[in-house]
Ligand SMILES: Nc1ncnc2c1ncn2[C@@H]1O[C@H](COP(=O)(O)OP(=O)(O)O)[C@@H](O)[C@H]1O
Ligand SMILES: O=P(O)(O)OC[C@H]1O[C@](O)(CO)[C@@H](O)[C@@H]1O
């Protein structure tokens with residue numbers, strides 16, 4: 001508990017994306033009905049087309065079946081607003097919850113009693129504001145009488161702001177259904193996200209707040225930024241991805257202007273390769289830390305041109321390939337630390353001159369997986385005491401295998417210029433839900449990483 005106590009003394013800024021997660025728990029019958037509605041042949045053909053955004057229901061069914069078949073966590077943009085009625089007519093939502101990396105991480109750190117958690121999101125409708133936990137250490141920056149002040153998000157909402165609803169389809173290992181004469185069994189539990197990508201939702205810091213980012217940077221120990229995957233290549237008002245990425249770069253430089261505050265970028269899947277490349281090349285070189293899951297690192301490497309390595313990681317998820325890919329990423333993007341989370345293990349890669357020892361890095365990962373296991377067990381972390389629930393979740397059954405494969409990989413790969421640390425995950429057999437577990441891992445990892453840097457006078 002010591003390290004979590006250290007981390008909780010920190011103040012953190014997190015931005016940009018929040019949304020309402022409308023969660024449906026899938027079972028075989030529901031999936032079968034979807035396939036039968038369109039016919040297996042049509043579904044299979046659309047799967048081969050591999051639509052990168054959802055324009056019509058068949059795009060959704062095809063990408064969902066593909067995700068279920070691989071058991072990989074996926075997110076696909078929904079670009080046709082009319083489909084809300086189709087989704088509402090086909091699914092009932094078991095639960096509506098805070099969504100978006102910034103929203104999930106803000107609530108998590110607030111519930112862990114971090115000293116101060118500042119959350120900024122450009123759209124703050126009343127319904128969204130009320131999904132933030134009602135605690136005094138959660139602050140939303142507002143500009144009043146030309147000065148920066150803070151309010152609880154529930155006091156700062158704006159009537160008329162758009163509400164963004166993402167549909168989350170939780171799936172569980174073992175679910176079976178038939179695609180024509182093929183019987184499919186879902187290999188791993190996870191989630192499929194239908195991400196609303198509508199004109200009205202933008203990722204930016206509102207102009208009146210922007211000049212105060214250096215002041216915010218001075219007041220926090222670290223910043224966790226995410227949501228860039230929600231930027232569209234172009235908008236009907238003439239703005240485009242380059243406009244928003246130029247502004248996003250300015251935000252990071254403004255946060256760092258008065259103090260080199262550490263910035264973590266939580267990555268999420270970006271289907272469009274052009275946008276994925278823009279986000280990587282524009283933002284990764286400006287941040288200190290990046291977090292992503294095993295599907296996302298494969299897509300990132302693909303965007304960087306390492307298609308064979310990317311395919312190997314996506315297909316086999318072998319540790320030495322992930323380590324190799326991580327080394328490339330940390331080198332080419334000049335990151336201080338890269339954290340990869342996968343179903344069976346989580347990993348840090350840093351340069352060998354990182355101030356933290358491998359043991360310290362390992363303790364940060366241990367805190368991260370324990371936090372995720374607590375959230376997977378409870379559905380939500382409501383207090384620091386909930387952390388203990390995670391400590392009673394056993395490591396996954398491949399834990400020893402993971403360690404063995406890691407030792408082999410270290411011998412095979414030149415890792416002298418790096419610190420590479422891997423630990424098996426504490427995996428909850430029947431998680432309440434899996435959406436947001438990667439956000440939880442990254443928030444736990446990054447804040448405990450900062451706490452140890454601070455203790456060493458390196459922050
Ligand atoms: N049942 C589970 N119990 C504990 N940890 C889990 C479980 N399922 C997934 N995880 C962890 O959560 C991570 C999911 O990360 P990610 O796909 O980024 O989720 P999200 O983006 O929704 O937060 C996995 O890589 C794994 O480390
Ligand atoms: O990419 P978007 O639309 O911001 O959505 C982010 C999605 O990722 C999550 O934050 C999980 O990481 C979900 O809660 C949310 O639906």
Ligand SMILES: [Mg+2]
Pocket residue numbers: 267268292293438439
């Ligand atoms: Mg994630």
